[in-house]
Amino acid sequence: MFTWYKRGTPLERSTFWGCFAGWGLDALDVQMFTLAIPAIIAAYGIDHTQAGAISGVTLVSSAMGGWLAGALSDRIGRVRTLQITILWFAGFTFLCAFAQSFPQLLVLKALQGFGFGGEWAAGAVLMAETISTEHRGKAMGAVQSAWAVGWGGAVLLYAAAFSWLPSDTAWRVMFGVGLLPALLVLYVRRNLREPVRVAPSRAEPAVSVWAQIAQVFQPRVIKTTVIGAILGTGAHGGYYAIMTWLPTFLSKERHLSVLNTGGYLAVVIVAFWCGCMASAYLLDRIGRRRNIAFFAFSCIVTVLAYVMLPLSNTQMLVLGFPLGFFAAGIPASLGALFNELYPADMRGTGVGFCYNFGRIASAGFPVLVGYMSHSMSLGAAIGIDAAIAYGLAMVAVLLLPETRGKRLRPTAVEQASQPVADADFALDHPRSQR
Template identity: 35%
Template sequence: MRMFDWYRAATSVERRTFWGCFCGWTLDSFDNQILAFLLPTLMATWHFSKSEAGLIATSSLLAAAVGGWVSGILSDRHGRVRVLTWSIIWFTGFSIVAGLTNSYGQLLVVRALQGLGFGAEWAVGAALMAEVINPVHRGKALGLVQSGFSVGWALASVITGVLLAYLPTWIAWRSAFWIGVIPALVVLLIRRYIPEPELFRKMQEETSGAIVATWRSALRRDVRRASLLAALLVTGLQASSFAIAIWLPTMLVQVRHLPGSTVAVMALMMSAGSFIGQVSFAYLNDQFGRRFTAMTYCLFAASLTACYLFIPMDPRMLAMLGLPVGVAVNGAFAGVGPMLSELFPTAIRTTCMGFSYNVGKSLGALSVALVGVVAEHIGLVSSIGLFCFIGYFCALLALTFLPETRGRDLKNFSLTAEDRELGDRSDLLEQVSHPRS
């Protein structure tokens, strides 16, 4: 099929990098989503409340934001593959520890620590794939890597369901945490044969290590505007996605009065739609450009969400519409990686991507709590709709001012004038500190 011509034309390094990043994102999603499916069992076992359950999820999410920013800085300093390898070891190790916990407090601490590793996979993996792949196919490759999220989500659902159905409860939930070791070993094996991108190695040679990424790098004057607009874009997309994904099942049960079986079908359809949306976006992204495709998806998602929330439908139609809703709500995320990787120079690429994505993700996650608060005054349906539309407005506003970056050659975008200025200062300081005789 012609849609896979880009993969057949790829070099062996490009193919290994693709599978290393795809499997890494799948594992990240799998380990992250496991808790969502285990929470009802753990709440019954340890007798903690819904608010306490939410605190576990929130602590992991906030820790992931911190971990994503820090790992971006470390990646620009020490290399993409090295940081990704240690992130897998980190969150897989804490997944094992999570299976050994015996109380709510222990699990809360362990999941927060585990979250530090979750944050690394997105920004660093996206930069690695972007720097290796042919620029003509960057959108397709990164979009398909992003679809690993949907695969991990589906695997977490199936595996936890099987374990809870066929094993005693006390060992089933522990096994669900431990089983992530198997795919982690596969990911580590693949990444053993992935070199650091030539682009990154060349940048280090040119600068002789003079340029050191710090937490302030994302707000440097030459990238500040792009960093903040990218954060606004991610905030909008995440706010809309969280509002739908977290609150839609509750709305269907409490407002539409649908049975649990119908809601389960809707969730499965959304998962499938998410995969389809990310794959389709990946190809459209390279054909029509980053901004146009993302804007189209946002407008499509806003229109479809309005129909889904406010037009009365029978249960069968609501369940079936889960597929296009999944396509619209999650498809646009496939374009975030290519766009952000093309906005920033190599020397601080993962630092800026980690900052923008994780600040946006943290702010977007506030919509989960705000939907619940506002729903007390205007109703759950209107509240979900309100925050979805605010989110898509923010995303469209950011896209209006962000540049089109499709096909940008990262080799000619590795050092900015400010990078060279920093390097010149470093050379000057070296000469002053160690004058030639």
């Protein structure tokens, strides 16, 4: 499983850790909100639908940020875009700590989302273009496990803050800590390098960022773009329907204390890390399509059992492991799959669009869960929404081609300037070109 890391170049390892840290700190910032929802509801006197709206607005803005950052990374480079997005989301997470009203928090969370979505898009393409073909699935699945690390850090911070501070102060302190990711820019500047790509011809006219985004709707790739967007919708919709409301479900419907809620979440988080690592192995073993379909079906079965069966607290604790394990498999697969579906000149744009369109479309799922909870239990609302979303993901991935072992396609300029085999080698081993 870790042979790829031992055999990797220093640049491959540095890129892995840079993206790992970025995605982990993303998770820290994002999951803090889901944990703080009960305190925010109390602080501003809002209901579940309004709280879900904050999550929904953040997802929409993160999708737009992913679109823009993906296109920007095709224009100014992956590493520069990564630095910009890290500073953006860290700064606005910090400012959320000072929100004095519900509308203020809504706006600040929306601005935070731009950087959050953009950071994933730039980092995913950077990873794909740096890691060798035969190990791409394992490396990109493993880097997704950083989400579990950041999520675990958020739970520890949540437990400490809400145990030692009044709730209205505790959630603000949590957001204040969100400034820490800004320090990651120092590591990125020193250790990460832009993948070698042949510069576009000067004769090629410059296009706007929006025109760059529009390229993913060209006839040669439009089918891939539409199906990829549907897959992203199902993957994100299922995840956010569960994870946005899971802490509230445990505390309000299962009546668990802060520390006990943290214990249940710890099981889910450890399982999420294990699921990412299992998916990373299976991606290069059984292929992208089978892996995603397997995890999507398993998610449907597990989440329905978790929120709808009359389980004891001990049974819920045990079932929390497969819940987190299977929820990890799909997001751990998307980076490798989406990168392998597009040529280099629109790779950042295509990856950013498919992954983040899912965020926009899935933004309605947390809101819908909150709305449905007025007429049914919160657990039932979570289960129904998540099952629909994961069913959509399972159908969509079966309509895409298998890309396991596929070399990243060069741009038209690269094809004209060197043989395809040499271009592929340069993309897969960026340090080999000078």
